[in-house]
Every structure is written in structure tokens, then in C-alpha cells.
Amino acid sequence: TKTCISHLKSQGYKVYGTSSHLENHYTPQNVPIDSPLAIIMGKEHTGISQDAIDNCDGMIYIPMYGFTESFNVSVAASLIAQPIISRIKDSNLPWQISDKEKENLYYEWIWMNIKNPDVLYKEWAVNISKA
Numbered sequence: 261t262k263t264c265i266s267h268l269k270s271q272g273y274k275v276y277g278t279s280s281h282l283e284n285h286y287t288p289q290n291v292p293i294d295s296p297l298a299i300i301m302g303k304e305h306t307g308i309s310q311d312a313i314d315n316c317d318g319m320i321y322i323p324m325y326g327f328t329e330s331f332n333v334s335v336a337a338s339l340i341a342q343p344i345i346s347r348i349k350d351s352n353l354p355w356q357i358s359d360k361e362k363e364n365l366y367y368e369w370i371w372m373n374i375k376n377p378d379v380l381y382k383e384w385a386v387n388i389s390k391a
Contacts, residue, residue: 288343
């Protein structure tokens with residue numbers, strides 16, 4: 261957890277955890293969006309780890325009313341992401357990724373989703389050198 265958060269911060273991200281029980285909260289409507297952000301979602305009953313809490317730049321919570329104290333993680337992710345994405349898109353911030361970044365992400369996705377990509381790459385390299 262610490263390594264992941266440290267890496268994200270070294271890349272310019274602000275890292276926020278989610279909790280309905282801790283002080284100094286942001287909501288999806290007021291969390292800072294002036295830099296890239298990563299959000300750590302916890303388990304429904306236990307939340308995020310103490311290591312995550314100690315290393316986050318802040319906490320985000322979803323206002324809840326009534327007896328509910330937590331949401332299913334997929335519901336919580338949607339309730340957090342939608343207003344943040346809307347705020348970013350409505351801002352003057354440069355949020356779009358470049359064509360080169362899109363291409364790199366595409367090839368990274370392919371590499372991670374093909375069985376034995378290194379073997380296929382070697383075969384391709386041999387065949388291309390013969391052509």
C-alpha cells in the first residue's frame with residue numbers, strides 16, 4: 261500500500277481514501293481536482309487500511325442519510341466518480357490524454373491481456389526480420 265501510494269504521488273497524483281468515519285473529509289463535490297487524483301476504496305465493513313489512511317492526502321466521503329453507514333463498493337465508486345468526472349469535464353483543466361498516451365495505454369492493455377506476449381513478440385520479431 262505504501263509503495264503504491266508513494267509511486268502515485270511521485271507521478272503527481274493526490275491520493276484520497278474513502279471513509280464515512282474519519283474527520284477532515286472532502287465530498288465528491290469539493291475534493292480538489294487541480295491535479296491528477298487516485299481514490300482508494302475500502303471493503304464495505306472494514307474500510308481501507310491504516311497504512312492507506314496514514315499516507316493519503318485526504319479522505320472522501322459520500323454523504324448518507326438514515327441508517328445506512330456504507331454502500332456496496334461498486335455503488336460507492338460510481339457515486340464518487342460521477343460528480344468528480346463531471347467537475348473535471350466542466351472545468352478548464354487539461355484532462356484529455358494525448359494520442360501518444362492513448363496508443364501507449366492500448367499497447368500496455370494488449371500486453372497485459374494476451375497469454376505469453378513475450379513469446380508472441382519474439383515470434384513476430386523473427387518473422388519481421390525475415391521479411
